[in-house]
Amino acid sequence: VETTVDVERVVAGGAREHAGDILAVYDANQRDLFSFALAVTRDRGAAEDLVQEAFLRLVRETRAGRLPDQPRAWLYRVTVNLARTRARRAVVADRWRSLFRDRLSIISAEEQVVGREQRDLLRRALGHLPLDARTAFLLASDGHSGREIAGLIGKSEGATRTLLYRARRDLRRTIESEATR
Amino acid sequence: MSGHDRFEQLAASSLDFPLSDAESAELREHLARCIACARFEAALRLDADAAATRPKENAPARVRAAISAEVMHREPWVTTRRIGQLTAALVVVVAVVGGGIVLSQRDQGPAHLGLRSFSPIPGSMPLGYGLITDVLPYGSQLLAAGGSQAGGTSSGAVWTSSDGLTWIQASSPLPIGGTIAFRLATDGQTIVALGEDCLPTGQTVCGISHIWRSEDGRSWTTVRSALGSCCGSGVGVGYIGLAHGRSAGFVLAGGAYALPASGGSLIGAAIATSPDGLAWHLASPSDPALRLGSIGGVVDGPAGLVAIGATRASPTTQDPYPTPSVWTSPDGTTWTRSFLSTASQDAVFLNDVAASPTLYVAAGRDGSSAATWVSSDGRSWRESPASPSLADGTVHRVVWLGDAFVAIGQSRFGDVGDGLAWVSTDGLSWTRLDTGTLLTGVEVLSVGEINSRLVLFGTDSNHAGAIVGLISGAP
Numbered sequence: 059v060e061t062t063v064d065v066e067r068v069v070a071g072g073a074r075e076h077a078g079d080i081l082a083v084y085d086a087n088q089r090d091l092f093s094f095a096l097a098v099t100r101d102r103g104a105a106e107d108l109v110q111e112a113f114l115r116l117v118r119e120t121r122a123g124r125l126p127d128q129p130r131a132w133l134y135r136v137t138v139n140l141a142r143t144r145a146r147r148a149v150v151a152d153r154w155r156s157l158f159r160d161r162l163s164i165i166s167a168e169e170q171v172v173g174r175e176q177r178d179l180l181r182r183a184l185g186h187l188p189l190d191a192r193t194a195f196l197l198a199s200d201g202h203s204g205r206e207i208a209g210l211i212g213k214s215e216g217a218t219r220t221l222l223y224r225a226r227r228d229l230r231r232t233i234e235s236e237a238t239r
Numbered sequence: 240m241s242g243h244d245r246f247e248q249l250a251a252s253s254l255d256f257p258l259s260d261a262e263s264a265e266l267r268e269h270l271a272r273c274i275a276c277a278r279f280e281a282a283l284r285l286d287a288d289a290a291a292t293r294p295k296e297n298a299p300a301r302v303r304a305a306i307s308a309e310v311m312h313r314e315p316w317v318t319t320r321r322i323g324q325l326t327a328a329l330v331v332v333v334a335v336v337g338g339g340i341v342l343s344q345r346d347q348g349p350a351h352l353g354l355r356s357f358s359p360i361p362g363s364m365p366l367g368y369g370l371i372t373d374v375l376p377y378g379s380q381l382l383a384a385g386g387s388q389a390g391g392t393s394s395g396a397v398w399t400s401s402d403g404l405t406w407i408q409a410s411s412p413l414p415i416g417g418t419i420a421f422r423l424a425t426d427g428q429t430i431v432a433l434g435e436d437c438l439p440t441g442q443t444v445c446g447i448s449h450i451w452r453s454e455d456g457r458s459w460t461t462v463r464s465a466l467g468s469c470c471g472s473g474v475g476v477g478y479i480g481l482a483h484g485r486s487a488g489f490v491l492a493g494g495a496y497a498l499p500a501s502g503g504s505l506i507g508a509a510i511a512t513s514p515d516g517l518a519w520h521l522a523s524p525s526d527p528a529l530r531l532g533s534i535g536g537v538v539d540g541p542a543g544l545v546a547i548g549a550t551r552a553s554p555t556t557q558d559p560y561p562t563p564s565v566w567t568s569p570d571g572t573t574w575t576r577s578f579l580s581t582a583s584q585d586a587v588f589l590n591d592v593a594a595s596p597t598l599y600v601a602a603g604r605d606g607s608s609a610a611t612w613v614s615s616d617g618r619s620w621r622e623s624p625a626s627p628s629l630a631d632g633t634v635h636r637v638v639w640l641g642d643a644f645v646a647i648g649q650s651r652f653g654d655v656g657d658g659l660a661w662v663s664t665d666g667l668s669w670t671r672l673d674t675g676t677l678l679t680g681v682e683v684l685s686v687g688e689i690n691s692r693l694v695l696f697g698t699d700s701n702h703a704g705a706i707v708g709l710i711s712g713a714p
Contacts, residue, residue, distance in 0.1 A: 081306070081310070090295065092297065109302055114306060199290035203255065218255075223247075223251040
């Protein structure tokens with residue numbers, strides 16, 4: 059659901075005078091955006107940084123009089139770009155940390171839930187997808203249409219259609235492969 | 240592209256893009272006569288549903304605070320996490336310059352442990368990126384188990400220390416790469432390590448247990464990688480608890496599950512015993528006393544073995560609040576289950592159990608507070624009273640250190656939060672240890688004692704998962 063913000067009022071007053079509007083955008087979107095960033099990066103600290111940076115950029119855009127017409131879509135686009143940038147400079151330690159966090163989940167009894175294996179299959183299979191494919195699939199899971207995804211990731215609709223097909227196909231193959239081991 | 244590939248692509252695209260009328264008709268007609276493609280199309284929809292309904296969570300409150308501060312004050316932006324790093328770095332400098340941090344003068348448990356002051360273990364960062372998930376006294380040394388990265392690959396690892404300050408990794412990593420060890424136990428001579436692996440070995444799957452054995456803490460052999468398998472094909476066991484005692488020797492405890500290909504449902508609590516760490520006897524998880532249970536911790540104590548965990552209503556119930564349960568046994572062979580009685584209307588989770596010569600202490604969470612329960616016989620339990628020191632936290636581990644119980648956990652359960660540690664002499668009244676900012680953003684995973692000093696290990700979310708160690712007492 060797109061959050062409605064009185065763009066004219068916010069731009070005219072500046073960010074400080076309408077902090078409530080900015081925070082309303084945050085409150086309406088942070089849960090979806092943080093969960094999306096978490097699934098894309100598979101790293102809690104990185105997801106936190108991405109979401110924070112995306113919203114702080116929104117604040118700066120507002121100050122500059124450029125509050126986007128559709129803040130939610132804008133935030134997703136910024137988060138996707140930030141995730142790509144981060145991936146290019148990802149260090150081995152980040153991957154290692156994510157790996158350990160996945161494995162450590164067995165330690166707490168709170169994590170012992172029936173069906174854990176099935177959910178883990180999807181989560182692990184997502185980890186095998188390239189970043190662009192994972193991002194596109196998760197955007198689709200968050201309710202974005204193919205056309206919207208194309209706009210968010212900066213590809214043509216045709217290329218996005220192929221990317222999403224391969225993402226869904228490869229995800230399914232990985233799940234089936236792991237499930238039958 | 241084969242004919243079937245084209246329809247797979249159409250099936251996938253139909254989830255994201257509107258198909259033309261001709262494409263839709265063509266796809267419908269093909270799916271009606273091609274079972275394989277119809278199954279593929281159905282599986283794609285299941286994957287999409289599973290992803291769309293995956294659990295979502297809020298960003299930490301500090302993100303909103305940072306954005307609010309930026310909006311209101313227009314100060315130069317520094318992320319809250321960067322502030323945390325700077326604060327941590329400052330603390331380290333203070334520790335080095337001042338030779339340690341005296342954080343509180345109030346009572347913090349047994350005086351000989353020096354719990355009023357903590358310092359970073361100087362060598363903890365060079366220990367690398369990974370986890371230290373258990374520590375164990377062994378002779379005059381302290382052993383630490385976990386996993387570390389070497390040469391770009393991961394492996395289970397064991398470190399040794401004679402003073403808690405200097406740690407040496409065992410000469411060779413544990414025999415199976417890509418494995419983490421997370422529990423240790425010893426009878427004074429033989430050491431058993433419990434771990435798990437995500438790599439397939441034979442028919443196993445991620446989470447299946449591995450057991451190693453050592454006579455000196457330096458050289459390790461795999462006991463049986465397939466120990467996790469039990470009860471016929473299609474069943475896997477994930478052990479979580481490991482203990483040693485007079486009642487049954489070494490004891491492993493966890494849960495037995497049907498492998499994903501066989502449905503993935505819970506069968507029951509899994510408990511294996513061994514006199515020497517080599518030959519193991521596994522109780523049937525289908526036993527009425529174990530059925531539909533899963534165990535998080537086990538200990539040998541004054542009245543025999545006690546295991547804690549939860550029992551589910553049915554094998555396939557996605558029940559987030561299973562019934563907290565306790566199992567007792569005089570010998571590791573015969574088990575009796577009882578259900579924890581609690582007046583709380585909130586969800587109760589039991590995560591670990593420890594024992595002194597006279598008392599058992601189970602620990603976990605009651606609603607939004609850390610909580611413990613004490614018992615002299617393992618059957619009748621009394622809950623710790625609510626207190627500010629336990630509020631807004633959860634306990635992951637509890638250990639008995641000779642004259643006090645020490646519990647470790649974290650604030651803001653369900654989020655990374657900050658590491659917490661408590662001390663208690665009776666298991667009911669707990670004092671939160673004042674570690675200043677040394678555990679900010681740190682998940683505390685293990686605790687032990689050497690030379691009358693408390694040692695805490697965790698992983699630092701502000702430093703890409705680097706191992707962090709703290710030691711009590713004068714530097």
